[in-house]
Amino acid sequence: MSESPPFLPYGRQTIEDDDVAAVAAALRADFLTTGPTVEAFETAFKAKVGAEHAIAVANGTATLHLAMLALGVGEGDVCIAPSVTFLATANCARYVGAEVVFADVDPDSGLMTPDTLADALKRAEGRRVRAVLPVHLRGDVCDLPGLKALADGVGAVLVEDAPHALGSIGTFDGVAHPVGDGAYSSFASFSFHPVKTLATGEGGMLTTNDAALAARARSLRGHGMQRPPGAEPWWYEMPELGFNYRIPDVLCALGISQLAKLDRFVTRRKALTALYAEKLASLAPAVRLATSPAWSDPALHLLTVLIDFEALGTTRLAVVEALKAKGVGSQVHYIPVHRQPYYQARYGALDLPGADAWYARCLTLPLYPTMADGDVDRVVEALAAAL
């Protein structure tokens, strides 16, 4: 029996010996949680994305919750989230009692656009829209100036849900903006879940250029506890209700070690993406890469292709199973969130044709820095055979 080649998941972490050593050193140090490593990770991260403030948090979902709390979003408010995203983008509005109005997406990029935001704003008319949550899906950067202009028009702010786009760059009006630099948004949110570009296991980061918002998010991360300057050493005060959304020192040590490798990870992701583009050309037009907007220079987190399954006389399930039989993992990003039972029960049926068209065709193929060039050949050959 010949040995089958290793299974290729759609994404996975890259943990190297020096990452392990960094964690071991943190384990031997004085703090397992809330020590100097947390601040060191924040300092390195904000320098990397060009933001003035960074707040390290327990996970990406908690960063979004903190952003909503820090902005004072609550009951009676509306947040606008694209339907094609992970659940957490919409859920963070519900955590604070706000309602979600789902925006449609461009069917070929999966991104919320000024057009789809304008449509969502029309549906939200007469209500208090506080935040718009663009998702840089797959790693491609949304039209931030276009979205911000519309948000400004109704007195709302942007909160970028950016876990896919660490290392991506959006060029607007001739200026290159690393995602997370906060040029157009009140907050940008990142996750370090193992499939994301950097891994800490669980972990997240909020960036902002607003000192007051940063201070509020920081306080709410630690129960809302504050130590007024000059007070007795044991004294703390809780002016408002916070949470325990701390990230341990041990994980921040891993984060610092990983962050130092970001450029290398990004370079490899881009090289693999270019290789995919070249190899997938043979399967066009039935299979094609999701569209990148002109201003976006993505460090793709997800290599998502759009497949016209019906025209090919097959189904996504058949393709997923045929790939799996050849050791190739795949995933669907995402089931439109407005179709989740919780949101359907709350808001009724919604017609978002862009999200449905995206969902009908999308399939995410393996992409992570430790893939070999030959793995891309293996994936594309398996896909060609499956079709």
Ligand SMILES: *Cc1c(COP(=O)(O)O)cnc(C)c1O
């Ligand atoms: C991963 C992810 C989150 C949540 O991050 P966690 O760290 O898993 O809580 C939120 N939004 C998007 C778009 C994500 O990809």
